[in-house]
Amino acid sequence: MMVAHLLALADDQRNMLRVHRRFLRDNTDPFYLPEARFIELFRLNKESALELLGEISPYMKDGIRITFVPKAIRMVSALHYYATGSFLRDIGQDFVCPLSKTTICRSINEVTLIIQNKIMMKYIKFPTSLEMKNRIRQRFFNATGFPGVIGAIDCTHVKIKKPSAEDEYCYINRKGFFSKNVQLICDYDLNILAGYARFGGSTHDAFIWENCKVRQLMQQQYEQNIYTCWLIGDSGYPLQPWLMTPYRNPETRGEENFNNHHIQARNCIERLNGVLKKVFACLSSDRGILFNPVYSGAIINACLTLHNFRKLHNMPMPEINYTQDTNIDIGEHETMESNATILQDARRIRENLVRNYFN
Structure with a gap:
């Protein structure tokens, strides 16, 4: 009896000395x-x-x-x-x-x-093969009824730190803050096909387009009659055979239908701008990138790459309430086109689209 009591007492003492520890997260990992x-x-x-x-x-x-x-x-x-x-x-x-x-x-x-x-070059690729172009073109057509589209183009302003005094004029935008004007091209599913973060906020969208490699590539392919396809952009861009813009003053029902389908197809680039600034808060106007303009461009490029990386891994995308931007900076870019033949060809292509698809 005494032995059993002593054994029970020893067991109780061991239980009292036993420390029950919780598993704690490694703060360094x-x-x-x-x-x-x-x-x-x-x-x-x-x-x-x-x-x-x-x-x-x-x-x-x-x-x-x-x-x-x-x-x-x-x-x-x-x-x-x-x-x-x-x-x-x-x-x-x-x-x-x-x-x-x-x-x-x-x-x-x-x-x-x-x-x-x-x-970056691994995850952001502009479609150059016929197979890639046909896949994107068919996706746009199935979703919006607009034919021949291989991408939507637009620019968005990313707030940056105030640059040096001699460079201020290059980066102050029409809304009154310093920014980079970033050109984006995407497909209907918000995959970024091209990004260009070189120019400051004072640069017009049309100027950035005229000086980018994508424009040169598409013009070269058009002149060689390789593909029949185009990008779509708002009225801030010049009408070109490889860049379809809406009618500024539609006069017929077909032209109104063209504009309505154009808005639906271009909706993706507006949503992309919202998604980027919601996922990567450093790109939003509330925060901004607090670095010099050149380094800010590198951070923007990194975020664009990570966006496509996220898409590839099926990461969830935030819901964006898109509203049509009616404050478009419209200039007489069609009259600025140095080659009148190109403008004539572009108008002919747009008229054919209206006649064949939107009447």
């Missing part, structure tokens, strides 16, 4: 976060983030000292900045990425330049 929280902070799920890390890791610097910051932490620091647009000190003080402001700057710079220079 963001991949220990719950999946939903990870997506909220970095705009990618863990699987796609690891795939991105595998792609950019060979180009990232390897640590020598014992205090080096792991590549995964550097990458998610940059992703967190793109997603939130927060000031660098706020990101560094975040419990997910507890780094100094200097380290955050270096991490964003490293990841941004790698994405722009090494993998």
